[in-house]
Amino acid sequence: MKILITGGLGTIGSCLVAKLYKDGHDVIIYDNMEIGNKNNLEVYLEEEQIKKIKIIRKDILDKEHISFAISECDMVYHLAATLGTLNVVSQPSRMLNVNSMGTHLIADLCVAKGIPLVIMSSSMVYGKNDKKSVTESDDLFVGGNVNVGLWWYAISKIADEAYANSLLLENPDAKIMIIRPFNVIAPIQSHIVGFVFPRFFRAAYLGESLKVYGDGNQRRTFTWAPDFVQCLLLLVEKNLWRRTFNIGGTESITILELAEKVIEISGSSSQVSLMDPQDLFNGQFVEIPHRVPNVDYLKENIGIVPTTTTQTMIENFNSFYRNKISKSDFDLSRY
Numbered sequence: 001m002k003i004l005i006t007g008g009l010g011t012i013g014s015c016l017v018a019k020l021y022k023d024g025h026d027v028i029i030y031d032n033m034e035i036g037n038k039n040n041l042e043v044y045l046e047e048e049q050i051k052k053i054k055i056i057r058k059d060i061l062d063k064e065h066i067s068f069a070i071s072e073c074d075m076v077y078h079l080a081a082t083l084g085t086l087n088v089v090s091q092p093s094r095m096l097n098v099n100s101m102g103t104h105l106i107a108d109l110c111v112a113k114g115i116p117l118v119i120m121s122s123s124m125v126y127g128k129n130d131k132k133s134v135t136e137s138d139d140l141f142v143g144g145n146v147n148v149g150l151w152w153y154a155i156s157k158i159a160d161e162a163y164a165n166s167l168l169l170e171n172p173d174a175k176i177m178i179i180r181p182f183n184v185i186a187p188i189q190s191h192i193v194g195f196v197f198p199r200f201f202r203a204a205y206l207g208e209s210l211k212v213y214g215d216g217n218q219r220r221t222f223t224w225a226p227d228f229v230q231c232l233l234l235l236v237e238k239n240l241w242r243r244t245f246n247i248g249g250t251e252s253i254t255i256l257e258l259a260e261k262v263i264e265i266s267g268s269s270s271q272v273s274l275m276d277p278q279d280l281f282n283g284q285f286v287e288i289p290h291r292v293p294n295v296d297y298l299k300e301n302i303g304i305v306p307t308t309t310t311q312t313m314i315e316n317f318n319s320f321y322r323n324k325i326s327k328s329d330f331d332l333s334r335y
């Protein structure tokens with residue numbers, strides 16, 4: 001198949017692109033390289049393989065180019081978005097435009113042309129739901145002041161889900177699948193916009209303090225990108241269109257425990273520093289105390305769930321960072 005992947009140079013995208021390429025598909029990446037980088041593909045593919053992949057360096061809001069790219073393909077994975085705390089709170093109107101208008105545009109084009117589409121929502125759509133684990137049929141609500149910047153990301157994704165579902169209602173043959181990822185990580189993930197794994201490893205290897213927000217007792221589930229991609233591809237292979245799935249790991253860890261493990265494994269002299277994130281993000285931050293997925297529906301449908309342990313993810317990040325570091329920030333500037 002000829003498959004278009006928007007955001008194909010990002011954390012999830014580069015892993016997905018590599019797998020689809022290796023499975024023999026004709027892969028086209030559509031990415032403005034705002035965050036993603038061509039070098040991210042090198043983690044998964046040889047130089048000769050990368051040369052065979054077409055990369056369109058354009059913005060998804062560029063209607064002419066995205067329309068043409070979609071018209072040329074058999075299927076679309078839409079991953080491009082503005083995400084990461086810093087990115088979201090520093091350019092909120094741009095984020096809302098990219099995440100909502102961009103997704104609506106792509107969904108309209110795919111439905112009009114009868115092209116199957118996978119869109120990425122987010123675990124953030126569960127807002128402040130404090131259930132032990134959240135499931136697809138749970139109510140979606142942000143549960144906080146909607147005038148605080150970080151909620152706008154959740155709202156953009158809820159709007160995407162609503163739009164996709166409205167198209168499904170109006171178009172009984174349309175093929176759209178909605179995915180809610182839970183903290184999907186790979187060592188190439190950028191620290192710049194605030195993701196915690198790269199932020200902690202980078203700080204540990206540079207001897208800087210690991211900034212933990214609040215008391216560090218917030219609990220998260222992390223998901224290894226190749227596991228995520230394996231589940232995603234099975235959902236598509238099984239033609240589970242017109243449905244919504246959580247994809248996430250089955251373990252959880254507090255952020256303070258994570259910081260301590262990173263310091264220990266890297267042998268760093270760094271210290272943990274507890275801080276109020278509102279000082280960093282100009283009052284636009286929201287904390288989710290507990291975010292763990294229920295993945296029963298995923299398992300019921302494809303027979304597997306992501307299984308890489310948090311400890312293995314920590315070890316993989318450590319190997320990657322240990323190889324990159326040479327006592328200067330320069331070598332880590334991309335990560």
Ligand SMILES: NC(=O)c1ccc[n+]([C@@H]2O[C@H](COP(=O)([O-])OP(=O)(O)OC[C@H]3O[C@@H](n4cnc5c(N)ncnc54)[C@H](O)[C@@H]3O)[C@@H](O)[C@H]2O)c1
Nearest residue numbers: 007009010011012032034035036059060080081120183184
């Ligand atoms: N990684 C996670 O934990 C996670 C969690 C929840 C939801 N998601 C969703 O999954 C998708 C992929 O996430 P990721 O972690 O790979 O993100 P990422 O930031 O690593 O990758 C996103 C890619 O999209 C590109 N991009 C951004 N804006 C664009 C635009 N306007 N036009 C074209 N390209 C653009 C970036 O350059 C980047 O390569 C996103 O929709 C995100 O909201 C991810």
